[in-house]
């Protein structure tokens with residue numbers, strides 16, 4: 001199987017141009033040996049490299065290149081598979097764009113293409129090269145600084161005691177904050193359900209029959225609000241996750257929620273009901289009507305796992321949420337993945353046009369946070385900053401530049 005990888009990167013501050021020429025010579029020999037084509041474009045600041053060849057060899061080489069300290073902010077743009085080569089020659093060739101007219105460099109690259117691909121100039125692989133040569137979008141590169149490094153200082157949050165235990169329940173809650181790490185502001189706390197032993201509640205839910213699930217899902221919100229009250233979270237907004245079908249199957253769900261909110265000393269305006277995009281039932285009128293009731297009562301709506309399901313963009317028109325929580329799979333390793341960067345930038349742009357607040361959840365790496373911050377996200381949640389601790393408020397790990 002043949003693999004093609006295209007990535008771009010930024011030349012390191014201490015990498016001299018003679019050094020680049022030197023490693024090209026070595027790379028040429030190595031690539032020839034393993035039948036990998038390496039086409040390297042360089043504009044004095046950025047590299048764009050195409051690697052094509054047997055899957056195993058390309059993967060191995062790419063992993064080495066990713067670790068190379070002579071460049072940084074490496075972003076994978078394309079990973080594709082084909083039965084025939086786009087480029088006939090293995091080895092390694094450098095095209096220094098400063099020495100070529102734009103058209104000439106494209107002709108020179110195309111001259112290395114196999115005859116089939118000479119005919120298909122619309123090929124995506126070649127389009128990436130063309131766009132880089134024509135310098136069409138370098139302003140949109142969001143690059144992390146070369147030597148940026150952060151430490152995360154844990155700070156206990158008051159109150160430090162446990163929430164009042166709710167007796168005999170097979171589940172409990174932990175409260176994970178949604179924060180702005182740069183300004184050290186806590187926006188809200190999300191109630192996250194856990195089994196009584198602190199583990200995932202999936203096993204407990206699996207033991208229930210369908211209708212019981214929706215009943216327990218709803219009644220557990222009373223428990224979450226009661227625990228939030230005993231943890232004195234009245235000065236924050238509170239995010240409560242709800243299964244969409246809970247609103248459909250329990251005709252009095254909205255009244256139940258409003259009563260629980262009031263009984264525990266909260267007001268609807270500080271409550272956010274988050275609904276997972278991947279479980280929203282398409283075209284369910286009852287669901288939409290119940291969501292509108294929540295909105296009329298002053299409760300805000302968040303779409304969780306945004307980007308993971310099918311309904312996403314349509315939901316933005318139908319439900320008009322106040323918040324969107326981007327799916328954590330779309331955020332994982334976003335700092336080095338071109339397709340994820342493009343999708344996240346589009347989500348951020350759409351949400352900005354609609355005045356929807358974007359929350360990046362499931363963040364585990366400082367680089368993910370740094371990239372998303374550059375892209376304009378302010379609200380973050382994830383184990384990097386605070387884990388879920390059943391019945392307690394977790395310490396928040398605020399970033400400090402090291």
Ligand SMILES: Cc1cc2nc3c(=O)[nH]c(=O)nc-3n(C[C@H](O)[C@H](O)[C@H](O)COP(=O)(O)O)c2cc1C
Nearest residue numbers: 023026027030031038047049064065068070071092
């Ligand atoms: C932008 C860039 C492109 C590179 N391309 C290749 C390549 O196509 N083939 C290769 O063998 N090494 C390439 N290298 C060098 C590798 O990262 C690595 O140094 C080399 O494979 C082996 O490491 P060595 O320094 O231990 O010999 C590249 C390095 C950089 C910075």
